[in-house]
Amino acid sequence: AADLAAARDDAAARAAESAALTARAAAAPAIELVVDSGGTILAANVAAERALGYPRGGLVGQPFEPLFADPAAVAPAIGDGADPAARFAALRDALADGAARSVVLLSRRGADVPVLLAAARGDGAAAGELVVTALDRTAGAQAERDRDRLARALDEVTVGVGLLALNGVLSWANRALFADLGHETDCRRGCTRLSDLLRVHDGAAADWLDVTLESLSDGMLDIDLAIDQLPQRIDVGDATFALRYAPIYDPDEPDSVDKLLVTTTNVTEQIAAERGRARQEELLAAFQVLLKDRDGFEEFLDECDRLVDLLASGASFGLEKRALHTLKGNCAINGLRRFAALCHELETAIVDRREPMADGERRRLVAAWADATLELRHLLERRGDDVVAVPVAEHAALVARVEAGAPAAEIAGVLRDWTRARLAQAFERLERQAIAIGQRLGKPVDVVRDDGGLRYDGKRLAPLWASAVHLLRNAIDHGIEPPDARRAAGKPERGRIDLTARCDGDALVVTIADDGRGIDWQRVADKARAAGLPCSTRAELERALFATGLTTRDTVSDVSGRGVGLSAVRDEVAKLGGSIAVDSRPGRGTRFELRVPRAAAGASGPLRLVAAAAQRS
Incomplete structure (x- = not known):
């Protein structure tokens, strides 16, 4: 459980960090340059100097065109042999329409700087001058690289991790999540619904997932309540997996949930251990009842055997309802709480649909009863039926009657009563x-x-x-x-x-x-x-x-x-x-x-x- 929590927290932190990088890129200060008609930079803001690796005032007086990694990609009319003024004129004409385009500028630090660039003549600029603006996309590119690295790293962990959009689509998931849910196909990029993965194993859980996500998306449920109502466990073959969810908020709307981080963890061994502990606690509670009243406990088991046999053979709806209700109450009081909980579950199911148990439910009831009472029956078998328990007071009363010369028929009658x-x-x-x-x-x-x-x-x-x-x-x-x-x-x-x-x-x-x-x-x-x-x-x-x-x-x-x-x-x-x-x-x-x-x-x-x-x- 601690490893799951740590992995979930780490994945959530990485996802949040990636989202923050993208948000910072979108909010980065714009690069601004003023270029004269001859192609020389007249002014540059701090964001431009920082992005291109120049000190304060270092860009002023520098030629504009050499900042481009590939000027011809922006202005194909630029010729290799043209003089600088002609080359800049071609570049200026290509940029003057102000249309945004992705280009790469060169930094003095030796690294490319991807930008989204637009240029237009400024209102107060002299003839032929350009006022150039660009959005530094370095942070966004770094965020993309971080996401790729995170995706590769998460593919190596054993905990299933995925990003679940509110429309039910997994926008991304690692290999472990697909494997946990019994799917070999690795459909990761926004083309797999989580409910489709669950439906193979539990149709009701899949339907409930879709309904809950729709209610969350429509604003009918708050996030905490929605997470509580989402499927928490899924049985895949002989294994059981826990499903956990954490909200990821929209960076532009901090109060709005954008996606859910979903994790899957194999809890088969944990559940087996919990069941083992519950079984031991239940056995101890039942054994304490048995020690207080062995005969009464045997009567309780015999009566429950009768009711379970009745339910196993099939009965009317009304009779099944009464039998399950009686089983539930008596088993709860005599320590068999897990079986009582099953009776309550089955009673609720047949009342909701107003029809008797299905064959599978009957088989489940019979198997659970046999499992719940196996060890108790072994304990009871250690004493045969040839023992008669008599309170001391009754024994003393009989001795007194014998000493007083009571008739043999009366004494025999009392002795026969002791077998009851x-x-x-x-x-x-x-x-x-x-x-x-x-x-x-x-x-x-x-x-x-x-x-x-x-x-x-x-x-x-x-x-x-x-x-x-x-x-x-x-x-x-x-x-x-x-x-x-x-x-x-x-x-x-x-x-x-x-x-x-x-x-x-x-x-x-x-x-x-x-x-x-x-x-x-x-x-x-x-x-x-x-x-x-x-x-x-x-x-x-x-x-x-x-x-x-x-x-x-x-x-x-x-x-x-x-x-x-x-x-x-x-x-x-x-x-x-x-x-x-x-x-x-x-x-x-x-x-x-x-x-x-x-x-x-x-x-x-x-x-x-x-x-x-x-x-x-």
Whole structure:
């Protein structure tokens, strides 16, 4: 990166120096001479004396014609044998029309002085005299030589360098730039569009380049914003190149950008190193989650496997949108942020075009998921499925029941329950997720849990817990107010989330509640009406709230705003044969109640309360 910056700065400095030389040539003081009718110089200004190598006053009295390197090129009528007066007369007549022409004068320093020369009779000059003016082009010629030397030097560097006009044409580029962009043809002199070089590899980047340059040229974008919007990277085969731009201003209009200096640098190894570091950081974050709750992490992977398989096999637009939204949220919370970012990218793409993923996008998703979880699966494989983890309190309760002579059937039932997941673990995961979301949004929350000592079949309810994260995201993003707003409303600065579970007859009831601002039912009605959904009764409003695509947000973030979270929860509850209800009060919060048949929550038999066994002792 430092080498790139140095090369870019050096190239920009050289280009600026070349432009300055050209500007100085254009602004150089004019050479002025007054020549009498006999061809003798009567007066000369300082610029003439300096350019031709004479001291002050040294040109006065010198013959005019010998200053020319080739007088015959100016006045073909000059003859070798003619006397000086006749030769000057021919030269004077040729110059008297005042037309500008390029000639070469001779300097006493032994160097040619190219000039743009014009001569005319002065208004106050005597008959036959000439007042001669000339523009010294030495600086301009030197600038041209400097540009040629710079071009040859830049052809030897490995960083691609080019001058990009605002019409998209590369007015010049070195060999490295063409090679970096995968082109062997060396079309350098104003006949190659940069977008044509990019289009072979990325058509969207090429189109965006042209649009941005056109907006810059039309004055619709300032230079800083335009540079930020130009393509920054391009993949060429297996290599990746960074594109950088720097403005070159018009010397005659300092506030006007004339061209852009563009550089290309191979950053393939740099990107590989960055990805390696990101992978290690991601693996560490996921491993920390795994250490806290191994069973929960396995459930998370299993549920994500199910969703990835669903997306890989092809699904409807609505189902894909919900699956990607769920994957994004759960992977972000469990440490797999790169995969979560990919899900967000794909979700945005399908929503923008309103159609399911393309085959290439599905393959990319599947490959990214396999790559993200490979090492984690190796870690999980080190422990078999023949291990049952039991909290010390539950073990102590069982020992007490055995010592008290509890029936064998009761003891066997408790032992069978131990092979199922503790609902406390699911709530602990939800608590960590709620705290992480709150920290991210600047809304600290406290989570109060009451799991009732219940156990459940982990595989059957894994999709439900995965979708329940949407309720937490909505509660914190939509419901919980910022700390200053809570203070103003007389509430504690920290928001509160309540997670409770209980058995109610043949149903497992899970409640997720917050103490936020509550649901704005009027806004729900407005959004439902705009979407063509019934919204005249409270029941219709609640159905609209869970409709796919309905959101009270006007903008989309990577946390919420697409209107798919609540519909995902509704669908998972429905798959288990259950129902979901909502109760919300302005300024007091919102409460979602999920009711699932107990039979759907376990592989066999009813859910058990170990605490109840302990009480009977």
